[in-house]
Amino acid sequence: MNARKVTYREALREAMVEALRGDPRVFLMGEDVGAYGGCFAVSRGMLEEFGPERVRDTPLSESAFVGAGIGAALGGMRPIVEVMTCNFSLLAADQIVNTAATLLHMSGGQFSVPLVIRMATGGGKQLAAQHSHSLEGWYAHVPGIRVLVPATLQDARGMMAGALECPDPVLIFEHQTLYNREGELAEDAGAVAIHGAKIQRPGRDLTIVAYGAGLWKSLAAAEALAAEGIDAEVIDLRVLRPLDDATIVESVARTHRVLIVDEGWRSGGIAAEIGMRIMEQAFYQLDRPVARLCGVEVPIPYAPQLEHAALPQVEGILEIARELIHGHE
Template structure:
């Protein structure tokens, strides 16, 4: 069937609500408004205000309430409008959700799913555009997912709800309108492994989330130049599927990491370090990186585009890795 990334997530939420009475959705404007990005549109009418629960603008309060409800036997889906706003709930996510199981000696697990939008590309300025999922990927106790395809938008949620521990799902804001075909019986997907989105032999382009479309475009362009790029979608940012990263590098001997986050102290730095630690002798070139400019993201379209990883920059980095100036 024809669908979009937004509709695939909505189908996943509806499915979860139908399958399990313990599931409910909670967040700012998820109900009467229909969702800030219209993800939950229609669900309020379908499931009612108890299970599609509008909250006040109290990120720490309602994320903490989600943790408490999970402890109390429910399976909450908490929506936070953007990752920038999630910083207001950082205490609950980092100090409670991620620690309770370990700190209690294994007594209290937190089966909570938090969904949030991340990323730039919509001229929303420096307080709605950052890619901070790499920060969350730093925290032991959390599982961090980035849905880059319709299959993952449709399938990650239910599997995440079966996880006994807290899972954060990042949805890139530019993907919501992404159209495509999805199997009618599309359902839950694995949430432990990275996926090869395009096999290749010359260079590994390692990415996740919102930059996957640009990376695939770049791979197409490189193909026309005779460079066969493999595209690895990380999907799971924590715990990292390190084996998949090392395996692609073992095949191609060259890697470029593409991450919309900033380069310093980042997820791309982590991937690069893991490759260097474990696969140094497999490498025929230094690990390259394409990240966002290290600035608070600007509003103006030309400036925003200049700050973000582009097809052109990805192609250039791949050419450098394979030793072609292009």
């Protein structure tokens, strides 16, 4: 199998280009997706290939263009709507939560909404409190939508096809620090499942549940732990709704210790949900209380040392992992 070097950004672009080439119903719309090439340069070059009808720049009207995505989906198109960051998605939260997520159920099964919404999430680039938050956990609270959190190149490349095939609204959260991440991708990389978590690193002593940028921090921590003789298993959640309880519970049943890494705020976050599911389904398998490392409950600050401290980091994962293995020292 031939592999080549690509970035996460390029993998996302390849997936969209493939989708637009393969299905005339698919189009991309959002702020600066066309002439600018995308705020994070994901759609660069697509305007030239597909033209302004199908790579459609929108004004700063999140509610209207996200809602237009819903309407276009109802009208037989397969829109991909890009919202620059999940912070801005709050301007369209009504359309997402009150319309996209409700329509199928509220209409008694008559109107499904095959809409894909992509947005950047997360901190780590000193963009401060209105460009750095992690709101995927909020959206994962809402029945009726599917929440994807691709962390790997394979998922960045492969989740779009499944998202576009899904008859229901799919939200894709792309962590801002991953766009430049480079790695090897198979020449023939294609569609991947849009359900299920994946064990990215098997281990015996401890389960680390992570997603998005937290996956890479967790894998780095696992390497450091290995040097200390601790064999950590790392699970990439990949999908926050629906959550893959089985993979988590099965892992915990083997390792008996679990740490959840989640960049979102601690209170009421997705880590809390995962922790509770472990309590419900694997309580008697636990040798230690469920642990979590979340974003500190502050608006993400600009100053580098403060931002660093506000987000889960490798050191924090190591500290908790050691404690889960050795107890308090």
